[in-house]
Amino acid sequence: MIDTHCHLYLDQFNDDLEAVLDRAAETGVSHIFLPAIDLDSLPKMDQFSHPEISFHKMAGIHPTSINEGKGTDEETLMELCSRDDFVAVGETGLDYYWSTDYKQEQEESLRIHCKVAKAVQKPIVLHNRDSTADLLDIIEDEQDGSLNGIWHSFTGNVEEGKRALDLGLELGIGGIFTFRNANVDQAVARLPIEHMMIETDAPYLAPHPKRGKRNEPAFVKHTAERLAAVMDISLEEVESVTDENALQFFGVN
Template sequence: MIDTHCHIYLPDFIDDLGEVLDRAHKNGITDILMPAIDFDSEIQMKGMNHPDIRFHKMMGVHPCEINNSRCNLEASLLAACAGKDVVGVGETGLDYYWSQEFVEEQKISLRRHCKVAKSLKKPIVLHNRDATDDLLDIIEEQQDGSLTGVWHCFNGSVDEGRRAIDMGLYLGIGGVATFKNAGVDKSVKELPLDKMLLETDAPYLTPDPHRGKRNEPGYVKLVAEKLSELFELDLEEIDRITTENAKKLFPLIA
């Protein structure tokens, strides 16, 4: 099983990282994809290792961090993402919930991430909060047939999910799909499983029944179990299909 979106490098895990990773391995996790928050994330990612888990870096600037101006430089982004060990570009996206102040900067940053992703032929990782229409409009505008990526922590309607898939995006399914009143499970059920990836977004967005506590990569199994229930398929089948999807979208991890 692959956790395609996990901030395992954050200080939240500093005290018990080894145990967290052992639990992830016990729950079947073979690979962890680490989206950056800003350019400093790379330094934090360096310390990651476990005998049974592969770690993969992605470089980008989170929409809530782009007021930090040096992060807007296209050249630094291109340089940071060019390395062979960088499997994707992100996370980028739009967040109008936490950050109304820098909406225009967020859009500029998103477009730059798209440009870099296309020129390096690497998938983009998209964060969205209260900005679905703008996010999908920019992806549509940027899509020239060469842009691939994932709408991480998918939280849209069925129509929004279809629109994203039609534009070549995958949907990252995380803890929100397990929340009783979020409604995301109802959208997910109507959308194609062969466009879905498993993720945790740890340490955030912890799935039920651990909601409210720190999230960790091993909990991706709870998300897989939710998909197994929604699609009425064995857990092994969910694992097989979503792992295949992840390797298709992120060829560098295969």
């Protein structure tokens, strides 16, 4: 299994990182992808090592970091994302849940990330909270046939999911998908698993039956099991399809 979205560098893992990684490996997690929250996240990504797990870095500025006054410098982001040790651009996107006062700044940052992703020919990882229409409108505007991206933590309905796929996006399936009151599973069931990847967003949004606990990479199995049930296929097929999607999407052998 592959955790395509995990903030393993955050303080919530300071006390038991080695045990967290051992549990992930025991569960079958072979790759962990690390989106940035801001550029201060990047040095922390180099601390990870485990004999059974490969780690992959991204560079970007989260929209809530934009709200906090972090800027997106195109030249710096371009230099970082051009490097071979960064596999993707992000995470970026829009977030209107915490504040709608910085819509323009978030949009400007998102467009810079899109420009960089197209220039370096690497995928973009998109955060979306209470901003679906605006996010997809911007991606449509920026899409020139070369933009490859993923709607991380997909929470849309069927029509929004289909529009995202039509725009060249993949769908990241995470903890919210497993929540019984979220109804995301009903939309996911009607969308093609061939365009899905699984993720944790650890330490946030732990899936059922771990909801409310600190999330960690090993919990990605619960999301995979729920996806198997919703799609009425085996867990092995879910693992095979989503793993192949992730490796191809991020260009990882």
